[in-house]
Amino acid sequence: MSEGSLNAPTRYPLNWEDPAFTDWEALNDEMERVFDICHGCRRCFNLCDSFPKLFDLIDESESGELDSVDRAAYKPVVDACTLCDMCFMVSCPYVPPHEFNIDFPHLMLRYRYAERKLGKHKDGLEAEITKTDRNGKLAAKVPGLANWASRTENKLTRPLIEKVAGVHREAALPKFHGKTLTLRAKSEVPEVNKEAPAYGRKAVIYATCFANYNNPEIGIAARKVLAHNGVETEVVYPGCCGMPQLEQGDFPKVSEKARHVSAELGSWIAKGYDVIALIPSCALMLKFEWPLILPADEGVATLSRATRDLSEYIVEIAGKEGLAEGLKPLPGGVALHLACHARAQNMGAKAAEMMRLIPEADVGVIARCSGHGGSWGVMKQNFETALKVGKPAARQAAKENKTFLASECPLAGEHLQQGIDRLGLTERPKIELASHPIELFARAYGL
Template sequence: VDQCYMCDLCYMTKCPYTPPHEWNLDFPHTMLRAKAIKFKKGDVGAAEKFLASTDVHGQFAGIPIVVQAVNAINKTKVARSVMESVAGVDKDAWLPELATKRFRSAAPEAKATTVKDGEKTPGKVAIFSTCYINYNEPGIGLDLLKILDHNEIPYVIVEKEQCCGMPKLELGDLDSVEKSKEANIPVLVKYAKDGFAILSAVPSCSLMFKQEIPLMFPDDADTQLVKEHLWDPFEYFMARKRDGLLKTEFPQKLGNVSYQIPCHGRVQNIGRKTEEMLKMVPDTTINTIERCSGHAGTFGVKKATHQTAMKIGKPVFKAMATMKDGSPPDVISSDCPLGGHHIAQGFEVNGLGAPELQHPLSLVAKAYGLK
């Protein structure tokens, strides 16, 4: 149970006892049940609870001087040793920096939401920022907005939001997941009822609204409606392309790109949509790896599991280090921002070179000539 980090892939691709088998086994959620029992019994420590409270430590983001001080301190050996002994964060694990300006503050004003006649896919978008994009890497969210603007797709930023609840779900803290749901669903359902496509740039956050929360609240009509209107960004872009509404001229090539499909992207059953869009860019070669990086949220940074996470990811690091023709990649990329940094660290630890790390949305923005 402690080694399960809820990737869900056993249910999707490995386990032979899933429906229509008579045993009807959902192994990941059997593990979730065990985690919930463990949490209820009080067997989850305060350090783990704090590590999963992304809205708490993210509050420092965007505060002048404080951000720079926190980021600088977190890089020192002394601070990392203290964090390892007190909070259980491995001193060698990569940790995200806090952003000097939050995404929700840095985002341009919302575009007018006038929908063109004849559009099949939703012609307007509501952005669910996610904790990571808002507090740590707002540039990814800003690149998404540039792509939407370039394709003349009006957008708004969701009025208010809390953490989707995924870190709490991994702990078995289902009461906190319900609190997140009660905060987010009433806000998001308004956009769903108004015909918005709701986009989240982090696969785990999308999965919460597409799968986990709907499974927990199957009879909640608002939750099910949000599920129907929640899109992965590249799932949305490829739907727009099928409807002839996506611009497909890319003036900037990307070179050799090694791209990893994260587990929580695969579980959404949307196909290789990111790969499809990246392959549209001229003079660009994509080396796609469909295997778990091992990061798995807090699993990848905890002292008890960091080395295991690196071991799980080692086949991915090696596969991404060489293109099909034997040449090294210019860029490595993953839809999961945390997984991407974990892979970059794997390259460094295993002496596989130091290619540039870019999120797929940033790569597409570059290919469009927007950065």
């Protein structure tokens, strides 16, 4: 069930190869239809920067209605959408199957693809920083230099990076590692606990670009927890899921990636392995977005059925077979941010369920968007807005006053830390940031 409607939300396939999908007139008619319903509803006024932009546009128009808004002015509304999916999943009572058929984020995607197709969009700097595989491979050769150059404290390189790549000089950027997750997985193989109730399960971990290049510890912790619970794992990384390209409405590129990754993971599924995606945005792609972009592709459909989000998989084990013994309380409690793309998987708050499996769990859940929005939030023109959108979440994270802060979305965790710094508190609470709740779960196991 959608959190905003009484029916289970449905998403229709994105018919991006149909010429009608990019018919500019038809698209603008659809934008006007949807914007008019939003104008009458306004429930999403404080979710992000897109809706305030839309409502200001209407309120400041001659008639105060959409009929006097120039259609060319729709673009900033589209550009401000980070595709967090919160309006679709959390607020909107009019998502399909409701006859109003409102899927705001997918409409923004359609607009972006149409711009691309009609030559109204040229790939800019954002496209360069979202080439995660190319950048990850390059930085893995010189991780010390890459991390030195990308530190926010580096007053020499960050202004230069801002100028050349358009990345705001104060935006925290992920670190790079010479030893990627796939490399470490070859030598760091945890022993499988044959006494665990779930012994016999086999899972292939889809490393994801973030865990592979930027934070291998997430994958290492996941493997340890799974092995302790009797699950034999392999780590594979055929390539990025294409979420950064989806954000830019580049359906052809996302399709290419979906075909490639699903073929590689399909060979593991055929051998009886479950598939676990480490990062929620990537799980969302494998489970839901790819099948809507390539609805006739059997490999993509098979992968969608076999994929679990990491927290979802742990909770599934706890419910079906039961967890292995050994969890100990985590002193000080955890402020847990629910990642938007975990919520968009419509599976319930699995990270919170997982953390509550720890004895005497003290979990404060933060359900607001962090405002980061992937590559969107680090760009010079968006960083301040990203902090503004995430301010309520940062405020709550500080107020929770727990020892740990964790989000399944590692970028959101960093962004919240920066948001807390900017609150101007007289006494900034000391909070230890975990890259993913699984790291705290591994710690509770003493692994």
